[in-house]
Amino acid sequence: MPSLSWVSRLSAREQRMVLLGAVAAAVLLIIAVVLPLQHSVSAGAQRIEHKRDDLAWLHSMAPRLAGALPSRATVPLHESLVVLVDRTARDAGIGKSLVGSQPSGDGGLNVHLEGAPFDAMVAWLSQLGERYGVQADSATIDTAKNTGTVNATLVLHTR
Secondary structure (H helix, E strand, C coil): CCCHHHHHHHCCHHHHHHHHHHHHHHHHHHHHHHHHHHHHHHHHHHHHHHHHHHHHHHHHHHHHHHHHCCCCCCCCCCCHHHHHHHHHHCCCCCCCEEEEEEECCCEEEEEEEEEEEEEHHHHHHHHHHHHHHHEEEEEEEEEECCCCCCEEEEEEECC
């Protein structure tokens, strides 16, 4: 550690100036680095907690969705999966949220929703499964701008 003997050779006024400079540098370091870092960490922790709450809610809803009238007979499809998805999405009130759909190579359909009301999307997926035998093989769901809305990418297939 470097020796601070040079400080003792300074006059009292110069020692006060060095001390004030060191204190000012420490305060600037705290204001410029530590506080923004602490704010970022706090915001990240809040986002993680919010995601955990969402995940817990989704886990609590899984049994309800899994047991939603599985024994109903499905209606045979007389239209393509693309047309069915578009029509039923409009009927469910999420037609404007349906921003894209693209057939996948294995007879499925990749569907992208933006700003869809979550409850309406879940009801729509339930209806597709119950009435038409269409199920989601995979789903990526993220929160959207407005409360209760989501952005989702789904891979749908007929049973």
